[in-house]
Structures are given as C-alpha cells and as structure tokens.
Amino acid sequence: MLIISQSVRNMAFNREVDVVIVGGGPGGLVLAHSCFYHKLSFVLLEKNIEPGELSKATGIHCRSMEYLSIFNLSNDILRHAVRLDRAVIFVDGNITKRIEFSHGSKVDIQNVSLSQKVFEEILVSKLPQESVFYGCEVLDFHDSNDSVTVQAKDVQTGEIKTFKSRYLAAADGGKSLIRKRLHIDFPGETNPELALSFDAKLCSTIEPNTMRMYNGQQGRLVFVPISNDGEYKVSGLIGGFSETLSTNDMVEIAKTRSDLCVVEETIRNRTFYRLHARIADCFRCGNICLLGDAAHVFYPDGGYGLNMAIEDAVYLGETIHVAVQYGRKEVLDDYAHYRREVALLVKNDATKKRVQSMDEKAENNNEKQVYQSEQYQTLNYENFLVNISKYKITLKNL
Numbered sequence: 001m002l003i004i005s006q007s008v009r010n011m012a013f014n015r016e017v018d019v020v021i022v023g024g025g026p027g028g029l030v031l032a033h034s035c036f037y038h039k040l041s042f043v044l045l046e047k048n049i050e051p052g053e054l055s056k057a058t059g060i061h062c063r064s065m066e067y068l069s070i071f072n073l074s075n076d077i078l079r080h081a082v083r084l085d086r087a088v089i090f091v092d093g094n095i096t097k098r099i100e101f102s103h104g105s106k107v108d109i110q111n112v113s114l115s116q117k118v119f120e121e122i123l124v125s126k127l128p129q130e131s132v133f134y135g136c137e138v139l140d141f142h143d144s145n146d147s148v149t150v151q152a153k154d155v156q157t158g159e160i161k162t163f164k165s166r167y168l169a170a171a172d173g174g175k176s177l178i179r180k181r182l183h184i185d186f187p188g189e190t191n192p193e194l195a196l197s198f199d200a201k202l203c204s205t206i207e208p209n210t211m212r213m214y215n216g217q218q219g220r221l222v223f224v225p226i227s228n229d230g231e232y233k234v235s236g237l238i239g240g241f242s243e244t245l246s247t248n249d250m251v252e253i254a255k256t257r258s259d260l261c262v263v264e265e266t267i268r269n270r271t272f273y274r275l276h277a278r279i280a281d282c283f284r285c286g287n288i289c290l291l292g293d294a295a296h297v298f299y300p301d302g303g304y305g306l307n308m309a310i311e312d313a314v315y316l317g318e319t320i321h322v323a324v325q326y327g328r329k330e331v332l333d334d335y336a337h338y339r340r341e342v343a344l345l346v347k348n349d350a351t352k353k354r355v356q357s358m359d360e361k362a363e364n365n366n367e368k369q370v371y372q373s374e375q376y377q378t379l380n381y382e383n384f385l386v387n388i389s390k391y392k393i394t395l396k397n398l
C-alpha cells in the first residue's frame with residue numbers, strides 16, 4: 001500500500017492558502033480532493049504520523065461512491081474494496097431478514113466495504129504531496145474578519161509553524177479542538193456501555209459479499225467483510241467485559257453471540273469505544289466550518305458516520321469554491337444550514353435503528369436509509385447546488 005508521509009519540517013513558514021484543513025480522516029481528505037478539484041490552494045494538517053491502524057468505519061454507500069467518482073477515486077477504491085450486496089439479519093440464531101442492497105447504474109457506483117486505513121491511504125496517495133502534512137498538530141488559531149491564522153506543531157521536533165488562510169475547515173473528529181475553542185456546544189447522548197471493534201479472519205465460510213448482523217439481548221454483533229482475502233470487521237457492544245478483554249474473550253464473544261467463529265491468531269486492530277449521538281449547535285463560526293465527526297456523531301446503525309463525513313466534505317468544497325471565486329462568504333451559512341438539517345435527520349434515523357437493534361424480537365422495519373426520505377430530497381446535493389448558484393455573481397457586478 002502506498003504511504004505518503006511528508007514531514008512538516010520541510011514545509012515553508014507562514015504559508016498562505018485558501019483553506020487550512022485540520023484533520024486527515026475521511027472528511028479532511030475528501031475535502032482536500034474537492035479543493036484540488038476546484039483549484040483552491042490548501043494545506044491539510046494531521047497530527048498522526050500516518051493513517052491510523054484502528055478498526056473503524058468500513059462501509060461506503062453507493063451515493064458516497066458517486067461523490068468520490070467526481071474526484072476519480074472510485075476505481076482505486078474498487079480495486080481494494082469488497083462489494084457489499086446484502087445484509088442478513090439473525091434473531092435467536094434464525095435468519096429473520098435478508099436486505100438486498102441496490103447499487104448504482106454505473107459499474108463504479110457500488111456499495112463497498114474496506115478498512116478505513118486503506119481508504120485513507122488511497123485518498124492521500126492521490127493528493128499533491130506538498131499540501132498534506134502528517135505529524136502536524138494544530139494547537140491554536142485566530143479568526144479575524146478576512147483571514148484565519150493557524151499555529152501547528154511538528155510532533156517530532158516540537159517546532160511551531162504558522163499558516164494563514166481565508167478559511168479553516170475543522171475535520172478534527174468527535175473531540176474537535178476547533179469546536180471546543182469556538183465554544184460551540186455538542187449536545188446529545190453517550191451510551192454508557194463499551195463497544196468493541198476488531199478485524200479477523202473467520203473459521204467458517206459464509207456467503208460472499210454479505211454482512212451479517214446478529215441481534216440479541218446484548219444488542220447487535222456485526223460481521224462485515226473488509227478485504228477479498230477473507231478478513232472481517234467484527235463490532236458490537238460488549239456488556240460486562242472491560243478493556244482488558246483478551247483475544248480469547250473475543251473468540252468467545254463471537255461464538256456465543258453468532259454461529260461464526262473467528263481465528264484467534266488473526267485478530268488485530270482492536271478498538272474500544274463508546275457510542276455517541278451528538279450534533280454541534282452550529283456548523284459555522286466566522287471563517288471556520290465544521291465537518292464530519294467534528295460536527296456530528298451518530299450511533300453506528302445505518303453506517304452513516306463515514307458517509308456523512310464524505311458528503312459534508314463535498315458540500316463544503318463546493319461552498320468554499322463559491323466563497324473564494326465570487327467573494328461571497330455568506331454562502332458558508334447555506335453549507336451550515338443544509339448539513340445541520342441533514343445531520344438531524346440522520347441522528348434520528350440512526351437512533352431509531354439502534355433502538356430496534358437492541359430489541360431482539362423486533363421486526364426490523366426501519367431498513368431504509370435517510371436518503372430515500374422526502375425531507376432529505378429537499379436537502380439533497382442537486383438542490384444545494386441550485387441554491388448556492390445565486391451567489392455565483394461577483395460583488396462588483398451587483
């Protein structure tokens with residue numbers, strides 16, 4: 001796999017760009033692609049020294065693939081991903097439902113699954129290297145009327161660098177430093193129970209291109225294929241267990257809550273986390289916009305987290321392009337309004353799906369995604385583009 005890890009040490013001081021992107025997760029990286037596509041100058045600053053190893057998001061919805069195809073990324077993703085054709089739901093060991101996923105009309109528009117690390121590696125490998133800096137932690141920023149100044153530290157040498165930009169995009173995750181420093185509230189809920197996610201191969205053979213969800217008293221345990229060599233991501237709440245869980249315990253959890261067994265020696269990328277459902281009170285403050293997990297986090301049901309980060313990035317790239325090209329920064333409010341409304345719909349839907357997945361006897365009637373709802377249609381990308389086209393007139397022409 002292609003790793004690009006440029007040291008912040010070699011970068012120019014006081015670099016001035018259109019956009020500073022804080023965070024190199026899916027949201028920040030897709031926004032970087034959008035900036036590149038729109039010929040906006042940018043730097044992306046990521047505190048880790050390379051894409052993270054942890055077992056996190058896997059599923060890319062076909063509508064996200066459609067967005068990624070704008071940036072010529074879909075074929076690279078398809079080379080590494082598993083096509084996801086269906087979800088099979090079990091209750092008490094019996095299959096209660098098979099949900100067949102519909103794919104797009106074009107061959108590169110499919111529902112797919114791959115590890116978040118591989119996804120991030122693909123995204124970064126296709127960006128101009130002089131604009132992406134790993135090992136660069138943003139510590140502080142100052143927003144004045146016409147620009148944002150950002151201070152970041154080279155995590156290896158401790159040296160401080162300064163960047164100046166017209167806009168700052170906060171893609172720095174659920175614990176966003178930028179959101180906190182702006183004093184933007186992040187109300188919502190946190191599930192007190194611990195969740196676990198790990199990658200492993202299975203001893204059992206199951207239908208290819210299929211994810212399995214086992215509903216039971218402890219909630220749902222999910223198996224999603226993440227590579228074509230038989231690796232799966234396994235995730236779910238872990239009840240009475242703690243973070244001291246051994247690999248043997250993980251094998252036991254899989255065995256007792258499903259009819260599948262995992263190969264202990266292949267278990268890797270174990271991650272413990274808590275589930276949250278939160279939405280920031282606003283997505284814009286001055287020249288700064290929030291996107292992805294910095295703006296919203298959802299319960300995992302529906303697999304929206306990664307896909308919303310991708311969508312936010314596409315909308316925000318388009319927005320900043322209009323703001324820069326036409327000198328109309330009020331367009332940032334449209335981004336903030338549209339994406340927050342969508343986040344509210346998604347949060348409700350993911351929470352509803354979560355409640356159903358906790359009820360082992362429930363008939364899962366809530367299988368449709370928010371994208372099919374009427375409310376979403378009024379907020380979709382096409383309508384957004386029409387809406388912001390009103391700004392596509394330069395001030396001097398008014």
Ligand SMILES: Cc1cc2nc3c(=O)[nH]c(=O)nc-3n(C[C@H](O)[C@H](O)[C@H](O)COP(=O)(O)OP(=O)(O)OC[C@H]3O[C@@H](n4cnc5c(N)ncnc54)[C@H](O)[C@@H]3O)c2cc1C
Pocket residue numbers: 022023024025026027028045046047048055056057058059116136137138139171172173174176177197271272273291292293294300303304305306307309
């Ligand atoms: C264990 C786990 C499992 C998950 N499973 C799924 C799933 O199956 N499906 C799904 O859709 N979603 C899932 N998610 C959620 C999904 O991973 C996120 O929604 C998605 O990663 C959001 O992307 P993002 O770019 O907004 O934020 P992140 O991926 O969190 O990226 C933020 C980046 O910002 C960097 N950063 C933070 N602070 C700074 C700073 N001060 N300076 C520089 N860089 C900084 C971080 O290092 C990080 O790389 C899961 C999450 C977890 C934790």
